[in-house]
Amino acid sequence: MTSNARPSVAMPPQWSFPDAETRDLPNGLRLVTYDVPGQYVISVRLGLPVPINAEPRDLEGVATIMARTMDEGTLHHSAEEFARLLERKGISYGAGISEAGLTLDLDVVKGNLAPALDLLRQILTEPAFPDNEVARQVRTRLAEIDQERSIPGHRAALEFVSTFFAADERGSRPTGGSRDTVSRVTREDVVAFHEAHVTAAGTTVAVAGDLAGLDIHALFDEALGGWRRGADRPSSLSREATLAPDRGRLVIVDRPGSVQTEVVVGAPGPDRSVDGGWAPYPVIGFVLGGSPNARIDAVLREEKGYTYGIRSSFRPRRTGGLFLTSGSVRADSTAESVRLLVEILESGRDGFSDKEVRSGVDFISKTAPGRYATADAVADEAINMALDGRTTEFTTANLRDLEQVDQARADDAFRRFAAAAGVAGDEAPSGAGWTIVLVGDADAHRAAIEGLGLGEVTVVTD
Template identity: 30%
Template sequence: MTLISERPGPGAARPYRFPEVIRREGVVAAHLPGQALAVAVLLLDAGAGREPAGREGVGAVVAKALEEGTATRDSAAYALALEGLGAELFTTVDWDSFRVGVQAPAERLPDAVALLAEAVRTPRLDPADVARVRDDEVTALRMDWAEPGPRADAALRADLFGADQRHGRPLHGDPDSVTAVSVDDVVDFHRGWLGQPGTLLVAGDLDRVDIDALGAAVFAGTGAPVADAGGPFPVTPRPERRIILVDRPGSVQSTLRLGHAAPHRSHPDYVPMALAATVLGGAFTSRLNHLIREVRGYTYGIRSEFGQSRRFGRFVVSSAVQTAVTAPALVDTVGEIARTQADGVTEEELAVARSWRAGQLSVELQTSGAIAGALAPLVVRGLPADYPAPRPAALPAAAVDRVSKAAPDHLRAGALTLVVEGDAEKIHSDLAAADLGPVVTV
């Protein structure tokens, strides 16, 4: 047998270029010659941050109610018209935006966008339908909350930001808050937030798609833009580390959500923070996955990241570990965070993280859906019209000293909230004995 023993070096680098971006009267479009499918996404400044207290999740109910018929056709006729084009409406509510999109063969995009506009601007919102959609959403959330994860994440969020803050509550609400949503809440949210023009993101073969016509369809009859949501919240870390134990009797794994508050998305340290989190737990070869999965065998996977939006951010580590090793897995995880905070990253690790994240741009940005998604931050973050399209320009410049400085500046191993969702009876005493902080059971 002959295998080549020597590892080949790279060939000549061929730089990635983001597609040409065109901005025109509320439309931001990327030209993808030859792509069979095209995407249009209406992006509205109507994210979860706009939801009233106690009604968290109303945005998701509105999103679902849009498809329950329009001023001109009932829900079954609407579904057949849209799906007959090969398109389905996809809606997303995140902290900063409410998005409604369609993907279809390029020739069919105008018809699909007209139907999108019909649903967003002129939904029927019949009270009986809205009440049913709300009830279905409550049930769907109960289904979701029966899985491990949502309860742990809610406990972490409340502990980091305070349950009296919108961002201290779950992104899509919980079964109780959605139960409290009334028909009037849904109608009011639609009236207050879905009449703004917003921005239409388009990605596709623009030789086959007339973006002015698309814009005309979605902006017809719209009202004024909405007022800015406000600046970033201050980052207030907890005074000490603690464990919150969320009981899940009979669980064969413990679901871990560890975190602390962190700066918002447009913070000047964004790139070095992201790279530090990548070295720590953002890639398969990162410190956390290496130790907890590849050395210890405690888990199928573990990752860390800074999750950031316009007004706030958090550092979070997520995993699920076998019940019996919950305490040692936590000790090891906190140890790696503390080590990274104290010692920063090595040049070799940083090189991997940097190339990976830079390469990911070209690897991930191949489809019309992914390109449309990459256009959204330009709008959400209010970047100027001549801002260069997404590119890894900042990454190569992030030197090891800058990333190593971001680690102590933005990682706080001593102020972590360690949420453990697992079988309390089996793990409580181990957690209490682990010397990681006081244990609170919820």
């Protein structure tokens, strides 16, 4: 009887993000293209640096209403006609606003790219904003506000930002506006916001897919070369957000009778320009709570059975950022879960094992080819980087740097984060500096939560 030798497993080859070709149009639009052979659905993404704090304070939500109505009819087509044109050409379209800016997404089969770009031109430059469509989107948004406050995860997020950020900081309020501000939005407000902010200057458009045989520059020159330039606009995200002076406390949003408690724990985090490099921070997030095998789930899910899963991650902004941990736990385990969660998050000050760090590095680096295997993922990453003031050269450089992250570097990165955020320091008591929000039964849990000594406890009722 003979046996065959087991084949050896070779290390995967080093991977790089697809190369980009960049061209600036005379009107200030930057065109970034990625030729991805075999991807015959072309993905077009636009990123306009129009952050939500560009909205008038009393009309917050107007940018969301504008984004949702830009394709609801143009100068030459009614809303119904325009919807049929998109459908007839097989075009998927969407738009949204975030703290970073306005984004537009368009996906279309390669053969229909030219007519798709003409429809995109109409959306950007000729939206009609019919009264009835604006009013419909206002009603929809008002209904969403009620729904968001009823869903524990959304409610926890709303309370977290209002606790974490200073009251005059735009980030402390809902991205889509409040009931009071959204109810004021009219067609005239939407038209004025579009006129002031939806212009070509500073906008990046990323195109990814199989571009063979396409004169991509000529297509975009014809479609968007005549788009009004507008004023130059540096990103307002170049400044760091103002945090609430009393952010280091615990808030319970009272939901009598809740069988689960929603938990959010957060602290200030770094941006991608942090000293020592960004690469260690996704690894730390992965080790603490970025996977089912992370420290948090190993205790709260596998050992205790308190949760289906809780996740942690660093979320960078252009300047500064957040470290967030969120999930839900059984109601009868609320106080114990919060205690364990804070202990696990603060365990980073005692260091990480080489095995933990290596698992994080391997997962993030070796799954990158799969994460960016499609044209839409390539275009999305390009726009995310553009709104952060970067190019996808950073994506490749960060992957290279990630390969150099070891135990010592991860330990040092966590200590620097903890010191800057005022959490998990050698002299700080347990729980110091964390913003903790719970959505659950306050009467059932408040006494036990106060007994943890994690800071001032406030109860909020809706």
